[in-house]
Amino acid sequence: MIKLGKALLLTSLLATSTVVAADKEYTKVDRIKDMITMAGGMDEIQKGLLYRCEDGKCIKKGADSIKAVLVNLEKVDPNDFLDKDQQYAHKFSKKRQIMLWMYINEMLDELRDKNMDAVAQNYGLALRECTSCHMKLRPTKK
Numbered sequence: 001m002i003k004l005g006k007a008l009l010l011t012s013l014l015a016t017s018t019v020v021a022a023d024k025e026y027t028k029v030d031r032i033k034d035m036i037t038m039a040g041g042m043d044e045i046q047k048g049l050l051y052r053c054e055d056g057k058c059i060k061k062g063a064d065s066i067k068a069v070l071v072n073l074e075k076v077d078p079n080d081f082l083d084k085d086q087q088y089a090h091k092f093s094k095k096r097q098i099m100l101w102m103y104i105n106e107m108l109d110e111l112r113d114k115n116m117d118a119v120a121q122n123y124g125l126a127l128r129e130c131t132s133c134h135m136k137l138r139p140t141k142k
């Protein structure tokens with residue numbers, strides 16, 4: 001699924017590269033790229049939970065890549081990346097971002113305490129934030 005996302009991203013990058021270069025507006029292409037980064041981060045965290053990466057390395061790596069996207073999104077008005085028919089979800093989107101930030105940080109705190117049960121719980125809560133947004137904003141993609 002991620003491979004497909006990359007292929008789609010590449011096609012759209014090729015199609016819109018001049019537009020993207022001309023202005024620094026946060027586009028749909030940027031959004032997909034950030035989403036794929038976050039999905040990769042969630043994969044890393046899951047890997048850390050299932051295979052127990054050394055010293056929680058995978059979990060930290062995954063959390064870092066998700067946080068980098070969230071920091072980036074902080075500078076973006078959700079109106080810039082929500083489609084016209086999604087603008088009603090402005091507040092909802094901001095809240096999902098804040099909650100994600102909170103769960104990822106809590107997960108890292110628990111990792112420091114080696115409380116793996118709580119790490120897994122926060123991972124699950126973070127995943128729910130992703131899917132909650134997707135269910136609301138991607139109704140056509142079931």
Ligand code: HEC
Binds near residue numbers: 008035038040127130
């Ligand atoms: C603020 C709402 C919101 C949150 C929170 C959110 N997403 Fe998304 N995500 C979207 C939207 C909207 C799309 C559809 C993008 C499009 O098609 O333009 C999407 C698309 C995706 C895609 C598909 C990309 C593609 O190639 O089509 C993946 C993967 C993804 N998100 C992963 C995640 C993960 C992982 C998280 C949580 C860490 C997350 N998302 C959190 C709104 C959100």
